[in-house]
Amino acid sequence: MVSSARPEAGAVRGSWWRAVLSRLNSRAARTHFGTVAGVVILSALLWRLGTGVLLDGLRRIDLPTLLAALVIGVVTTVLSAWRWALVARGLRIRLPLGSAVADYYRALFLNAALPGGVLGDVHRAVRHGQSAGDMGRGVRSVVLERVAGQVALTVIGGAVLLTMPSPVLAETRHFAPLVGLAAVGALAVVVALRMNRAPSRRGRALRATLTEAREGLLSRRNWPGVVVSSVLILAGHLAMFVLAARVAGSGASVAALLPLAVLALVAMGLPLNVGGFGPREGVAAWAFGAAGLGASSGVAVAVVYGVLSFVAALPGLVVLVARWYPGLRAGSGTAAAAAPEPAPGRDYPRALPASPVSPVSVPESPAEVRSEKYAPKESARAASSCFPFSAEPSEGRPMTPESV
Template identity: 40%
Template sequence: MATSRRLAARLLPALGSLILLAAVFAWLDRDALRAALVAPSPGWLAAALLLGVPQMALSAWRWQLTAHRLDAPLPFGRALAEYYLGSFLNQVLPGGVLGDASRAWRHARTQATDSPGPRAAWLAVVLERASGQFALLLIALTTLLFSPVIGQILGRAFAGIDQDSSAASLPVRLALIGAALVLLLFVLRRSGLLRHLANAGQRALLAHDALWRQLLASLAITASYIAVYFCCARMLGINTPATTLLALIPWVLLAMALPLSMAGWGLREGAAALLWAAAGLDVAQGVAISISYGLVVLLSTLPGAWVLARRTP
């Protein structure tokens, strides 16, 4: 019985993805979606895939830096191979976090059991991922403050402003940013994460000789995610203005951070559909870009399958 419940819990994210995708496809005009998913441009596809290489290398370096500062040494070559493997597992296993858990577990096994290394290995993965999510949130909040298209969406959603009228005012945007930050701090305090991670976070993320390296690396990695998404749009021949795309993409990526689906499938497409509709754009195009992004990310992690094959007897 307990085994069945655990299996069901692990399969729930995959089921959630299927339900969300079915709901999105039921909402869309399927002919419009097929028209949006026309033959991709090889040049833009190549650019999207090539961006994954420095993205993965920089992510591995960020993990290595975090682990080193927590006294859990990790050679860069191993970090890169493990990051590819973990990213591939995140794509093919429910929840989107099992790959991260697996690389933390394997790293912990290499540490001496009588040292802080095993626990530090787990903390390093948690903090490394948190650093990336913070950078994504920072970029999303920046678009909330400065982007006209996000202002228009907020105006329609919260202020009852007509579709053709002006965007939400600056005080409205600042209030929403403040509310988001207060909510984030409240959740962290209630969950106890601040208490348990404060010491490790101070050493690995917030120390004066680590903060800027962590922040710049995470911002660069997040920018690469956004760039890949942008390439997917252009790959499909979708010519939505760059300023509009770059404002919407971080919010779609934030939806993927919830561990409630399989590799973000369903959540990403649902968020894209809602955002594109709220911005007055072609919803089918927004979903098509999201689908192509999911496939490109899967392709970019395939070296992880090779790492897995080499380690499987």
């Protein structure tokens, strides 16, 4: 009895674990995993550190600070839209700068307002692909534009972390040579495999993608603008972080804040956030604490930075409403125009009245025969004045047997 009960208990536990794993591997769980992770990180930080310093930093945000955030946002957004237009031109897609700025502002607002932090870029890629008539190139232009920003953050951020005092300076110096050697070895292996393998469909697609990346980012007429815009955009984000630190009450120097800002910006790229909030606050708390500036101060600076970034993206809400409202009015106008209007002077009864069948009368004279032959019948008059059984062919309605 005992031996038979144990396998049954093990089977129940195994089926329970399989059910849990299947639930975790479902599409809904993968979709909301980032949002849940961001909420958990924020809740743990606020439970651990309290809300006193956080609320104090938010109270210090005044009108000049908001105007400065808006100005920085205008500069970085226009430069980002210009970089996007350059990449699109390299892929032979026409993208005017004005439309690029409006679409970029809308994407920034959606990134800040919706969970995940990337839904605005997804919307921008799909809409650009639809308007350009080439979904693949439209999406790839947005992806390459974002890749350019991440490459600039990696290169400049790596240089800052390797040359300036930071909590990860010693660890970075120890691990950087090993990471570099591993990357070179992996690249050599990939090149050797590609040289010894016959060209395949996947290989041709990869080469086509690399060719488009080279044309969009590294062509002779594009790479200067892409490099300059990427550097200035990153400088604008770092300036926003320093402004947030000053608003939150941090007295650290700019040289001490730059490595911490780089770490916070890297954490923002993780898809485990709610409008950017989550990993950024966790990394900022650890980095500020390791630098001796206080973990609570790091959370306050990161939250103020998130609020200022949201304010800088608010013009995207204006773009969203400005493009949504005319479409809504056009849709309502089309629906009103499509609704049938009754003809003037005609009364449409709700139901077709049943007319009694009158007996056939025999005419007594030829005149009476002619008037009976050419005069409209009573049933035809009733059919021509009743909806929807009208006997007038010009109205496109079916003719009743009585009207023939």
